[in-house]
Amino acid sequence: TKPLVFVPHRIAESALALLRERCEVDYRDIEEKLDDASFAAGLQRADGLMIYSRHKINASVLEKAPRLRVVSNIAVGYDNLDLPALTARGILATNTPDVLTETTADLTFALLMAAARRVPEADRFVKNGQWNEWLPSLMLGKDVHGATIGIVGMGRIGEAVARRAKGFDMNILYFNRSRKPEAEKALGVQFTSLDDLLSRSDYVVVMTPLTPETEGLIGERELALMKSDAILINTSRGCVVDEQALIRSLTERRIGGAGLDVFQMEPTPKDNPLLSLPHVVTLPHIGSATRETREKMALKAARNMLAGLFGERPENLLNPS
Numbered sequence: 284t285k286p287l288v289f290v291p292h293r294i295a296e297s298a299l300a301l302l303r304e305r306c307e308v309d310y311r312d313i314e315e316k317l318d319d320a321s322f323a324a325g326l327q328r329a330d331g332l333m334i335y336s337r338h339k340i341n342a343s344v345l346e347k348a349p350r351l352r353v354v355s356n357i358a359v360g361y362d363n364l365d366l367p368a369l370t371a372r373g374i375l376a377t378n379t380p381d382v383l384t385e386t387t388a389d390l391t392f393a394l395l396m397a398a399a400r401r402v403p404e405a406d407r408f409v410k411n412g413q414w415n416e417w418l419p420s421l422m423l424g425k426d427v428h429g430a431t432i433g434i435v436g437m438g439r440i441g442e443a444v445a446r447r448a449k450g451f452d453m454n455i456l457y458f459n460r461s462r463k464p465e466a467e468k469a470l471g472v473q474f475t476s477l478d479d480l481l482s483r484s485d486y487v488v489v490m491t492p493l494t495p496e497t498e499g500l501i502g503e504r505e506l507a508l509m510k511s512d513a514i515l516i517n518t519s520r521g522c523v524v525d526e527q528a529l530i531r532s533l534t535e536r537r538i539g540g541a542g543l544d545v546f547q548m549e550p551t552p553k554d555n556p557l558l559s560l561p562h563v564v565t566l567p568h569i570g571s572a573t574r575e576t577r578e579k580m581a582l583k584a585a586r587n588m589l590a591g592l593f594g595e596r597p598e599n600l601l602n603p604s
């Protein structure tokens with residue numbers, strides 16, 4: 284009998300077809316997150332589970348998954364997966380790196396430029412009928428070209444952001460757990476301490492995965508090191524930045540602004556003070572959200588699933604142990 288893969292939401296047709304070649308698929312053609320009871324019922328019978336990071340998988344969820352052998356995350360970040368709990372049960376976990384690198388770097392740069400030149404604020408201004416006169420100091424922003432960008436976390440996406448920054452003639456600093464000599468040579472990026480990066484950058488771009496080591500990495504002390512007109516960009520995970528400290532720093536105008544695609548809690552509560560600050564650009568976690576890339580992510584996740592279920596080593600295995 285074929286293994287059963289539970290896909291509790293819509294995925295690209297091509298990825299679904301790939302799964303159906305070799306598996307039974309319990310497929311829910313919905314965009315919304317499935318309710319807990321239906322999710323638990325699906326999990327009960329599943330050999331494989333394919334999810335977006337809005338589903339948290341921990342030991343108590345796994346108790347409801349007696350047959351589960353593979354969890355295929357349709358995301359590069361996997362902070363939603365309790366890897367030790369999965370490994371303890373001998374369940375393979377996979378993610379979808381590489382295919383979303385350039386797409387996420389594009390969005391990161393879009394957010395940086397939108398915050399620097401106040402694009403969403405200016406758009407609202409025109410559409411709200413407030414544009415009565417052209418004024419010399421209307422919507423003055425901050426230059427991107429020639430400015431200093433500090434990339435915190437020089438992984439695949441960090442490097443892709445650095446390539447874009449190079450095209451804008453930016454001075455590029457980076458901080459990473461380990462030095463990247465090849466990136467330094469290829470991109471002309473300069474390794475610094477985190478403190479040095481924070482105090483020298485006009486744009487601080489947070490690109491680290493969320494792990495116990497990076498949780499709250501950018502807190503009160505770190506924000507205080509930033510220049511008073513510097514802009515913080517976060518397209519990684521909300522919890523890498525201490526959101527309360529960021530709100531204080533922005534409200535008191537101790538930094539210049541922020542561009543945020545991710546939040547401590549998602550969706551972020553509608554009364555989050557960040558949403559009413561004009562110098563903050565907010566996006567609903569859409570870093571990898573292009574038609575092309577979402578299809579590539581689903582296909583990669585499907586291939587990882589099939590490899591795991593049929594005894595091959597998935598290309599993007601997260602817990603080889």
Ligand code: GLV
Nearest residue numbers: 357358359360571
């Ligand atoms: C999206 O946030 C991802 O991790 O792929």
Ligand code: GLV
Nearest residue numbers: 417418419420421
């Ligand atoms: C601005 O539009 C200019 O002509 O300088």
